[in-house]
Amino acid sequence: MFATKRLQKELIKLNEKLPPGITLVKADDLKEWLMDIQVMDDNPIYKDETYRLKFTFSGNYPIEAPEVVFTPVQTPSRPIPLHPHIYSNGIICLDMLAREGWSPVHNVESVCVSLQSMLTSNTKRERPEGDDKFVKYNTRRPKDINFVFHDNGV
Amino acid sequence: MSTPSPIPPPNDRRSSRASSNAGPPSSNLNVPSEPSDLLVVGGPPSSPSPLALRASNSPSSKRRKSRAAKVPPDVHMLEYVSACDSNLVCLICHSPFDRPVKLPCEHYFCRECVDHAWDAQQEDLRSCPTCRTKVDPQKDLSPVPRIIETMLDELVVKCPNTKTGCDWVDQRVNVHDHVMLYCEYTLVECPSTDCRLPISQKDFHKGCLHSTVSCEHCHASLMKKDLEVGSVMSICPNRSTNCPHCFIELLRLDLKPHVKDVCPMVSIPCSGAIVGCKVTAERIEVEEHEKTCPMATMAPFFREQQARVERSEARLDPLSRKIGILEDGLTNITSMLYPANGNDSSFPVTNPLDPNSSEAFPPASLMPTPDFRLPPASFPPVPQSSDTTQAQPPFDSQVHHLLTLHESLRDEVSRVSNALTELEGRTSMTIMNENQRVKEDMLHTNAAINGMRMQLHWLMSATLQQRSASAAGSSTARAGSSTGPSASGSGTQGASSRASATFRAPIRRLSDSTRQDVKL
Missing domain, CATH: 3.30.160 (Double Stranded RNA Binding Domain)
Incomplete structure (x- = not known):
């Protein structure tokens, strides 16, 4: 009930006004939303590309963090951005989305803005270390993965 | 169930109901028939102020068994009439604060929300959700300033029972009293002792309405309480x-x-209204009127026409757009074929590579090498500016331009080849003439030479005859005397040559003459 009410309010807000580069794609229910984000400056790694984010909310949102991953889409082209903290299956290593880093004052919009800035400040065209292995063998849900947040550079 | 006043004080309603029931209120309902009679039960006297009611709220909940089942309104679920100031909104629940608390870092949250958030955190790691300052929930929470609470209290909300029919709208501070005391749509427990289902306060006196009945008209089966509701009565189609x-x-x-x-x-209006008949009357009169109204007679015909006109107009629209596009294309083609429009004399096009041509055609100098410019890309705006995408030219002007260029170049090449052929003809003519002349000259020369040869021949033969005649005479004269070698050089030389000439004369002449002929 808590989550429903809060998500309804967020949805109303998202439909009203969004920061530049962020668009609401689909929010048919209050469980799973799709958002598109773009990097607004001309970082050559992400120029002219749009990325699709999938938010999955638990019944305990916003006390519990939503699950946020990038999802690849063929048409329209929505690749997985190249970033040392984003695995090629779309899982994002960002403390804000993990249990400790999450705060209930965050919301869908603030997560999108954070990801935008995470992308725009990146200069390395690379995947995280051990990406192949992780993508191949990971069966856990993103929120159950214990990422080590060692890199404060990006 | 008519209510006597917009927001009826509870006792008004109860008294009216009591009188309509025409009997003593049943004891388990505990409805006071007259406030003055039953002050003992703690019922408020006539229309008390909300504050007074609020003060007497807790005892009043005890006074009736039925009301104990009432659920106090959840402030988080309230619907606000207007958007709330964003500063009064809890960042966790995104609703206006409900019983807010202040953290030491001066961030405010609903008590409930921040407790929720801390439940998920470890006990010693609790921090402000906004700034992550460490917080001890036991000691660090303090009440928010009075003005904040006042502002929150004054927010205007709708009754939580709006969906079931209540249209109460007032300040948030009053919503609790309204729901708990006044609202007729608040659900209470059914008066029947063995029924635990909820019923609206206003239907409380009717006894248990939770038996399934079927609508006497449409035979849909539904609960009696729903049958009583006015909205259902207006729904039943039968x-x-x-x-x-x-x-x-x-x-x-x-x-x-x-x-x-x-x-x-x-x-209803007369059916001739579309043609202009102004008659509007009851159907029965209109029917009479239509029998005589000429416009009503014409109406079907006009309607048909109207429909046809509309159809044609709908078809006209895309057609005119198409014409516009075609015209543009035509203009473009024309302007590319005749680059300088008012200067048709310059066609066929001047050689764009020849810098002199611009001097040869003064008007062309205004636009040097006109056919190499891009075609004017300015397609005149199509009349239907509403649909700009369709007004685009149907072809790529760049490609079109290249094609035109190619065409003009080909013209140029054929012109040059024509000129070449002509030139060739003229040249060969000149050469032939010259040849003729030279041939004649040669003939003349040959004839002259032949003449000279004849003369020479004649001279030679004459000389030879003359010489042979004289030689015959001298040789006979000198034959015996000239045997010695001591003769003078010239004398011997001349004699020997003469001798040889004498011996070989007939042969040499022949050979000489042939050789002469060859030489010439």
Whole structure:
């Protein structure tokens, strides 16, 4: 009930006004939303590309963090951005989305803005270390993965 | 169930109900018939102030068993009439604060929300959700300033029972009292002792309405309490109702078609209205009128025409757009074929590579090498500016330009080849003439030479004859005396040559003459 009410309010807000580069794609229910984000400056790694984010909310949102991953889409082209903290299956290593880093004052919009800035400040065209292995063998849900947040550079 | 005043004080309603019931209120209902009589039960006297009610709230909940079942309104679920100031909104629940608390870092949250958030955190790691300052929930929470609370209290909300029919709207501070005391739509426990289902406060006195009955009109089975509700009564399609115009009784089901097509009393316009008949009257009168109205007679015909005109217009629109596009294309083609429009004399096009040509054609100098410019890309705006995408040229002007260029170049090449052929003809003519002349000259020369040769021949033969004649004479004269070698050089030389000439003369002449002929 808590989550429903809060998500309804967020949805109303998202439909009203969004920061530049962020668009609401689909929010048919209050469980799973799709958002598109773009990097607004001309970082050559992400120029002219749009990325699709999938938010999955638990019944305990916003006390519990939503699950946020990038999802690849063929048409329209929505690749997985190249970033040392984003695995090629779309899982994002960002403390804000993990249990400790999450705060209930965050919301869908603030997560999108954070990801935008995470992308725009990146200069390395690379995947995280051990990406192949992780993508191949990971069966856990993103929120159950214990990422080590060692890199404060990006 | 008519209510006597917009927001009826509870005792008004109760008294009216008590009198209509025409009997003593049943004891388990505990409804006071007259406030003055039953002050003992703690019922408020006539229309008390909300504050007074609020003060007497907790005892009043005890005073009736039935009311104990009432659920106090959840402030988080309230619907606000207008958007709230964003500064009064809790960042966790995104609703206006409910019983807010202040953290030491001066961030405010609803008590409930921040407790929720801390439940998920480890006990010693609790921090402010906004700034992550460490917080001890036992000691660090403090009440928010009074003004914040006042502002929150003054927010205007709708009654939580709005969906079931209550239209109460007031400040948030009053919502608790309204729901708990006044609102007729608040659900309470059913008066029947063995029924635990909720019922609206206003139907409380009717006893248990939670038995399933079927609608006597449409036979849908539903609970009695829903049957009583006015909205259901107006929904049942088989319930009879009266036409609001002719007062004939009919089923609700049939009311709409009746009013639309049948009802004689409903006011309709004459069917000639589309042609201009101004008559509007009840159907029965209009029918009479239509028999004589010429416009009504014409109406079907006009309607047909109208439909046809509309169809044609709809077809015209894309056509005119298409014409526009085609015209543009034509203009473009023309302007590319005749680059300088008012200067047709310059066609066929001047050689764009020849810098002199611009001097040769003064008007062309205004636009040097006109056919190498891009075609004017300015397609004149199509009349239907509403649809700009369709107004785009149907072809790529760049490609078109190249094609035109190619065409003009080909013209140029054929012109040059024509000139070449002509030149060739002229040259060969000149050469032939020259040849002729030279040939004649040669003939003349040959003839002259032949003449000279004849003369020479004649001279030679004459000389030879002369010489042979003289030689014959001298040789006979000198034959015996000239045997010695001591003769003078010239004398011997001349003698020997003469001798040889004498011996070989006939042969040498022949050979000489042939050799001469060859030499010439």
